[in-house]
Every structure is written in C-alpha cells, then in structure tokens.
Amino acid sequence: MAPIARKLVTDVTQLQALVKTVDLDPATIANGAVGLLNEVSASKITGTEDRYSHTDLWDFEANVIGAQEAWTAVKPLVVSRAADLAGTIDQGFSAVLDALQPFQKGDGYVLFTALTPTDTQTLSQLIDALADPLSQVAAIVVTAQ
Amino acid sequence: VTSGPVISRRRLITGGLAAGAGLTVGGLGGYGFARQSQPVSPQTVIEPFYGVHQAGIATAAQERIQFAAFDVLTSKRDELRALLRSWTSAAALMTAGQPVGNPAGDPNAPPSDTGEALGLGPACLTLTFGFGPSLFGGPGPDRFGLAALRPAALADLPPFAHDGLDPAGSNGDLCVQACTEDPQVAFHAIRELARIGRGTVAVRWSQLGFGRTSSTTAAQATPRNLQGFLDGTNNAHGDDELTMDASVWVAASDDPGWMAGGTYLISRRIRMRIEAWDRASLGDQQATIGRNKLSGAPLTGSAEHDTVDLTKVGADGKPVIPLIAHIRLAAPVTNGGIRLLRRGYSFTDGIDNQTGQLDGGLFFVCFQRDPRTGFVPVQTCLAASDALNEYIVHVGSGLFAIPPGTAAGGYIGRTLLG
Numbered sequence: 143m144a145p146i147a148r149k150l151v152t153d154v155t156q157l158q159a160l161v162k163t164v165d166l167d168p169a170t171i172a173n174g175a176v177g178l179l180n181e182v183s184a185s186k187i188t189g190t191e192d193r194y195s196h197t198d199l200w201d202f203e204a205n206v207i208g209a210q211e212a213w214t215a216v217k218p219l220v221v222s223r224a225a226d227l228a229g230t231i232d233q234g235f236s237a238v239l240d241a242l243q244p245f246q247k248g249d250g251y252v253l254f255t256a257l258t259p260t261d262t263q264t265l266s267q268l269i270d271a272l273a274d275p276l277s278q279v280a281a282i283v284v285t286a287q
Numbered sequence: 288v289t290s291g292p293v294i295s296r297r298r299l300i301t302g303g304l305a306a307g308a309g310l311t312v313g314g315l316g317g318y319g320f321a322r323q324s325q326p327v328s329p330q331t332v333i334e335p336f337y338g339v340h341q342a343g344i345a346t347a348a349q350e351r352i353q354f355a356a357f358d359v360l361t362s363k364r365d366e367l368r369a370l371l372r373s374w375t376s377a378a379a380l381m382t383a384g385q386p387v388g389n390p391a392g393d394p395n396a397p398p399s400d401t402g403e404a405l406g407l408g409p410a411c412l413t414l415t416f417g418f419g420p421s422l423f424g425g426p427g428p429d430r431f432g433l434a435a436l437r438p439a440a441l442a443d444l445p446p447f448a449h450d451g452l453d454p455a456g457s458n459g460d461l462c463v464q465a466c467t468e469d470p471q472v473a474f475h476a477i478r479e480l481a482r483i484g485r486g487t488v489a490v491r492w493s494q495l496g497f498g499r500t501s502s503t504t505a506a507q508a509t510p511r512n513l514q515g516f517l518d519g520t521n522n523a524h525g526d527d528e529l530t531m532d533a534s535v536w537v538a539a540s541d542d543p544g545w546m547a548g549g550t551y552l553i554s555r556r557i558r559m560r561i562e563a564w565d566r567a568s569l570g571d572q573q574a575t576i577g578r579n580k581l582s583g584a585p586l587t588g589s590a591e592h593d594t595v596d597l598t599k600v601g602a603d604g605k606p607v608i609p610l611i612a613h614i615r616l617a618a619p620v621t622n623g624g625i626r627l628l629r630r631g632y633s634f635t636d637g638i639d640n641q642t643g644q645l646d647g648g649l650f651f652v653c654f655q656r657d658p659r660t661g662f663v664p665v666q667t668c669l670a671a672s673d674a675l676n677e678y679i680v681h682v683g684s685g686l687f688a689i690p691p692g693t694a695a696g697g698y699i700g701r702t703l704l705g
Contacts, residue, residue, distance in 0.1 A: 173568070180563040180677070187642055190451070263643035270562045270644070277566035 168216045168283035172276070175212035178205040179273040187266045189254040199251035202265070203242055210235050213276065219286045220279055227275055227282070234272030241268050329468040330408040336382040338692040339548050340536065341699065343413030344628065344654050345525030348503040349466040352496040352632045353473035354554060354650065355481070356459025356685055357488040359422065362430040368704045370487045374416065374463075374480055375698035381476050384409030387483070401482065404475035412472050414480075415464040416699045417552050417687030422460045436703060438543050440551055440657040441688045447670035449680060456556060456683040459491045464552070464652070466630075470497070492683070494556060496632025496650045503630055509583060509591065513559055513633050513647055514678070516576050517583030520591055521618070523626040534626040534661070535654050545702035548691030550654045553662045556634070556683030559648035564678045575674040577612030585614065597621075611674040622665050627653040648679065658686065 166174075182205045185191040192198045213231060221228045241264060245252050329349075334342050359367060377387045381404070388399025421427060423437035465476040473495075481490050500512045501519030504526045512518040523530045532538070539547040564572070569580060577595070578585055587596035587607050597615055599607045608615050619625055635647035655661030670676070693699050 173571075176566060180560070180566075183563055183642070183644075184560055184677075184680075259640050262641050266642040266644065273563075274566050277568070280568060 168219060168286070169280040171212045172216050172279040172283055175209040175279075176273050176277045178209040178212070179269050179276065181205055182269050183266060183273070187262050187269065189257075189262075192254065196253040196255050197251070198254040199242065199245055203239075203251070206235070206238055206242075206269075209276070213279075216279060216283050219283045223282055223286060224278075227278060230275045231272065231279070234268070234275060238265070238268045238272055241265055328408075330410045331384075332411050332468075333383055333409040334411050334413045336379045336414070337695050341413075341415045341549075341689060341692045342382070343415035343464055343466050344535070344550060344630070344689070345531060346411075346413050346466070346503070347507055347525065348499040348501055348630055349411050349413070349468050350497075350499055351467050351470045351473050352499075352650065352652075353465045353470075353477045353493065354496070354652070355463050355465075355477045355493040356419070356491045357461040357463070357481075357484065358491045359430075359460040359488050361487050364431045364704065366487055367431060368700070370484055371416070371700040371704065372698045373483050375693060375700075377479055377483055378414040378416075378476075378699075379695070381472075381479065382409060382412045382414060384412075387479050401475065401478060403478075404472050407469050407472050407475075410467045410469035410472040412465065412467040412476060414476055415466075415552075415689060417462040417464075417689045418700070418703070419459045419461065419685070419687050421458065433703070436543055436545065438546055438551075438688055440537075440541075440546075440659060441686065442659060444553070444658070444663065444684060444686055445667070447666050447681070449670055449676050450684075451558075451680045451682050452684050453682055456492045458685060459687075461488060462552065462554075462685060462687045470495070494554075494634060494650050494683070495636075496634045498633040500631045500633055500649055501629045503628065512649055513561065513635075514564055514572070514576075516572075516578060516580055517591060518631075518649075519629055520578075520583060521595070521614075523628040525628065530626055531628070534656055535628050537656055541656070546688060546690060547702075550656065550689045551658050551661070552685070552687045552689050553651075553653050553655075553658055554683070554685035554687075555651040555681050557649040557651050558646065558680050558682045560678045560680070561645045561647060567678070574609050575613060575678070577608040577614035586612075609674065611672045613669075613673055613675045616668050616673050617665060622668060623660075625655075625661055625665055627655050627661055627665065629653045654689070 182202050186198045186202045186205065189196065189198050191201060213235070217228060245257070334346055336342060361367065380387050386400035386405065390398045390400040390402040390405060392398065419425070420437070420441050420443055422431065422433060423429070423441070424434040425443070463477060463480055465473040467473045477493065481488070499510055501522050502509045503522060504524050509517045509520050523534060525531065535550050537546045537549045541547070567575070573580055573586065582589070583591035584593055585595040585608065587599045588594065595608065595614060595618060597606070597608055597618065597620065601607045615621060629651065630653065631649050631651040633647070634650045635645065637646055638644060639646045653662055690700055690702055693701060
C-alpha cells in the first residue's frame with residue numbers, strides 16, 4: 143500500500159498547486175457551491191458514497207463547509223443587490239450545520255448506518271432548502287460584473 | 288351483458304370508421320387517421336392484437352403504460368405453455384375492449400372479470416409479452432429445458448458505470464407491457480393477467496407510466512420529458528419500415544429461428560434527480576442536453592428537426608454542442624449508426640423515503656434487433672461520460688426477448704414452446 147499512499151500524497155500536492163492557477167469567476171464559484179450541495183444530495187445523504195466505511199457525514203460536513211467558503215467569497219456582491227437572498231442563504235447554512243450537531247461524536251460523526259429515514263429526510267430537505275436560493279446567486283453576480 | 292366495448296363499437300360505427308374494416312380500426316394507418324379525425328376518441332380505437340409482429344412496438348406510442356415483470360413459479364413446461372395460451376386469449380379480448388369473463392354472473396362465485404374497465408373501451412390497448420434470460424436457465428437451473436434455445440442476443444446486460452440497480456425491481460422470467468390511452472385500462476389488463484396466472488406466476492415488479500416521452504411515428508408531436516425538454520426527436524419511427532427491418536425486427540435469417548419477427552426489449556427505470564435539475568441554470572440544462580429547452584432545436588440550429596451539427600465550433604473555440612452533451616453521445620453517428628426504437632414513459636412513485644425527494648423520472652423502454660449492437664454500446668458510451676449522469680441514476684433494469692406475434696388460434700410463445 144505504501145507506493146499507493148505516496149502517489150496519493152504527490153497527486154494531492156500537485157492538485158493543490160494546480161488549483162491556485164485556475165482563474166475563477168464569481169458565477170463559477172457560486173455554481174460550484176451549488177454543485178457541492180448537489181453532491182451531498184445525490185450520494186452522501188443516501189450513504190452510497192461511503193458504502194463500506196459509512197463515514198458519509200464527514201463528507202457531508204466538508205461539502206457544506208466548502209460551499210459556505212464559496213458563498214463567503216461571492217457574498218459581498220450579493221448583499222448590496224439582494225440582501226434578503228443573502229440573509230436566506232446565511233440562515234440556510236446555519237440550519238444545515240445546526241442539524242448536523244446532534245450526530246457529532248468525538249471529533250467526528252456517528253456512522254451513516256445510525257441514521258433513521260427521518261434523520262436523512264430532514265438533512266436532505268435542509269440541503270435542498272439551502273441549495274435552491276444559492277442557485278439564484280450566479281445570475282446576480284454575473285450582472286454585478 | 289351490457290358493457291363498455293359494446294358502447295365503443297357503437298361509437299366506432301357512428302364514427303363511420305368500422306365499415307369495411309370490421310371492428311379492427313387501427314393499425315398504423317388507421318390509428319393515425321383516428322388520431323387526426325376529431326369525432327373518434329382514442330378511447331374507442333382498437334389496436335389489432337394478431338399479426339406477424341406483436342403490437343405495442345411499431346404502434347404509435349399511446350399515452351400510458353403499465354409494465355409488469357413476472358417470476359414463473361412452476362417448473363413444468365406444460366403449465367408455462369397453458370399460461371401463455373390463456374394470456375393470449377385474454378389479451379385478444381381485452382385489446383378488443385371486451386371483458387375476459389363475466390363481471391356479473393353467478394352470485395356465489397367471484398366474477399370472472401374484475402370489472403374496472405367496463406365502459407372504458409379498448410382505448411388503443413396493446414399487450415406485448417416477453418421472455419427474460421432466467422426463463423432459459425439464466426444464472427439458475429434450466430427449469431423448462433430451454434437453455435439451448437436461448438438467443439445469443441439475449442446475453443445478460445453488462446454492469447454500466449453509475450448503475451444503482453435494485454435487484455427486486457429488475458429482470459424477471461416474463462414481462463408484459465400494457466400501453467393504452469387510459470390508465471385504468473392498463474391497470475385492468477395487468478391485473479387480469481396476474482389473476483389468471485396466480486399460482487403459476489407472481490408479479491416481481493411493476494411500473495406505471497403516465498406520459499409518453501417519445502414520438503414513434505412521423506405524425507406524432509415530440510413530447511416533453513420531466514426535465515422539460517423535447518425527448519425523442521431523432522427516434523426511430525415504427526412506420527419507417529426500412530429502419531424497423533434493419534434495426535428493430537429480428538430477421539428470418541437471424542438466429543434463433545423462433546425469434547423471427549420478434550425483437551428485444553430493454554427497460555431502465557431512470558430516476559431523475561429532480562431537485563438538483565430544478566436549480567441548474569437554463570444554460571447548464573441546455574449544455575447538458577445539447578438542445579434549446581423551448582424550441583427543442585439543437586444548439587447548432589433554430590428548429591427542432593434541424594440537423595444536429597456535431598462539428599460546429601463556437602467563437603470561444605469550443606464545440607457548440609459540448610463533448611459530453613447527451614445528444615452528442617446518444618447520436619447514431621457517435622455509435623456506429625445504431626438506431627433504437629425508444630418507447631419510454633414519465634413516471635412518479637411518490638417520494639423517496641430516504642431523502643424526501645420526488646421519486647420520478649423516465650421509465651425508458653427500447654426495442655432493437657440485437658441489444659449487443661444496440662442498447663449496450665450506446666449505454667456504455669452514455670454511462671461513461673454523459674453530462675446528464677449528474678442528474679439521473681438507473682435504478683431498475685429489464686431485458687426480454689419479444690417473440691413474434693400470432694394469428695388467431697395460435698398463442699404468443701408458440702414458436703418457442705411448440
């Protein structure tokens with residue numbers, strides 16, 4: 143396994159360097175945030191992505207935090223043009239992260255297999271409720287440019 | 288007994304269509320005529336059951352489907368043959384708008400027709416029967432001594448990238464496709480066939496579809512699917528005999544001989560990630576499909592039926608129809624000229640219990656002369672790179688050999704079972 147692990151580290155380091163060279167426009171960043179939430183919706187809240195380790199909630203949180211970072215980057219362009227929308231999105235992130243709290247365990251989360259259908263439905267619908275207003279952002283930041 | 292089909296016959300006669308054609312108004316030409324002439328409702332139109340090919344394939348796509356796959360419970364070939372004889376007789380009656388028995392006979396016995404289709408008319412009902420790989424031994428024992436007769440073209444489908452198949456909602460020994468203009472007529476047909484077969488077969492899975500997503504004749508308008516796009520613009524057409532003979536019907540020179548005049552059906556229950564699609568920008572949606580959402584025109588044209596120009600490059604130096612756009616990867620030219628007859632339907636089955644999201648999408652059905660050179664290479668290409676994969680997942684799958692049709696007095700499956 144050691145050669146594979148070394149290759150993984152090399153690839154990740156290279157990816158980190160390459161990402162910094164990519165020129166991102168605000169609309170791409172906003173749509174990227176929606177894309178991260180779509181991933182949660184499609185494969186993390188269904189337990190399919192980590193079907194063997196069941197660590198889906200770790201990835202769930204990472205995607206939400208990533209989407210929040212992207213949102214923070216474009217938020218100044220939105221606040222001045224659509225303050226209500228910006229408020230709704232901020233609340234949406236809080237609601238999702240608050241709903242994850244009860245499932246925290248140690249420095250991580252409970253396994254996906256511990257979740258009931260009611261739990262996954264609640265989390266899934268909070269993701270949808272956040273991603274929908276977030277999908278309005280790209281059109282706003284395009285006109286802001 | 289006064290029942291629906293009598294009424295529908297009267298309507299046919301008053302509509303002036305029955306003369307000379309008996310009661311079997313329909314077929315490709317008759318059906319198109321019935322659709323275009325206002326006085327005759329599709330509810331009263333009979334699609335002929337008997338013929339060289341089974342109905343429900345070249346037939347202009349009706350608006351509704353109920354599809355059912357069955358497990359055969361018996362291992363006796365005689366009982367399987369008797370079932371197919373009974374199903375054929377019942378299908379001939381129901382497609383003519385008649386009950387399969389007496390809905391109100393002996394008060395001490397259960398009615399021999401369940402009654403819910405009385406008065407609804409034939410409603411263009413077609414019933415199409417098929418045999419799954421497991422009937423021929425498949426992975427299990429060869430219960431009916433049919434292994435040597437299994438068509439090579441009925442090879443198990445390979446696993447495709449991104450498949451999320453539910454085994455309980457896939458495959459089956461037998462299938463019945465009921466297509467009609469009236470959902471209750473479709474339900475009645477499947478229910479009666481399941482009732483007639485009880486003890487010999489059990490329903491393995493069933494799918495209801497509420498709106499056709501393909502036009503299967505040149506005269507039909509292209510419908511929209513649940514993503515809001517026109518779907519099936521470049522579909523093979525059932526009234527295009529050259530294409531049907533080349534790409535859909537099994538020829539007499541193909542192996543095995545019992546399949547001559549038949550075809551192969553593949554069904555895929557394709558769940559759409561509707562919530563994610565609904566928050567994709569219009570530009571992303573159009574780039575994903577490769578067509579304009581409102582007009583249905585390819586991104587290289589201005590009208591729906593404009594030729595798809597896969598070579599056109601935009602001002603930004605990129606292909607106008609993106610390299611992973613759905614219509615590029617599904618195009619016959621991308622797949623060695625393969626044409627499939629698609630006959631899919633939109634479905635919804637409430638919500639997904641795990642996510643609370645809508646459980647809906649496309650119940651894809653296609654027919655071809657050989658799946659190994661039809662659906663399999665096209666789906667391999669789509670599963671590998673289609674941009675649409677972000678918004679869909681295949682959750683059910685079926686593969687069935689559709690034997691040829693039968694004349695009156697015969698039964699569907701006779702060429703296989705003798």
